[in-house]
Amino acid sequence: MSDALQLPKDLTLGAVITTITGKHEAYVENYMSLIEYTETLIRIQARTCKLEIHGAQLEIAYYTNDEMKITGLIEEVKYC
Incomplete structure (x- = not known):
């Protein structure tokens, strides 16, 4: 349906x-909630998956209901 209407998939599929x-x-x-927050791991629940950001000195610089900014040394990103 998103292809037929030419809508961005992030809007239609979340x-x-x-x-x-x-x-x-x-x-x-487009995240739903924060699951885990440490200096080496930030785990986020999205609609269709979980997102893991691994690294060192990780911090959430800011967040709103729609987006967040993560700073630090990012070593790996996983979609689970």
């Missing part, structure tokens, strides 16, 4: 959007 800038910054959009 897909998580992850934008990573270098090794030190990530933006996550």
Whole structure:
């Protein structure tokens, strides 16, 4: 349906959007909740999956109902 109407899939399917800038910054959009938050792991629940960000000195710089910014040394991103 999203293809027929030419709508972005993130709107119609509620897909998580992850934008990573270098090794030190990530933006996550369309998430539902924060599951786990430590200095080495941030685990996020999205509609269709769980998102894990592994690294060192990880911090959530800010968050709103729609997006969050994560800073620190990002070593790995997993979609579970």
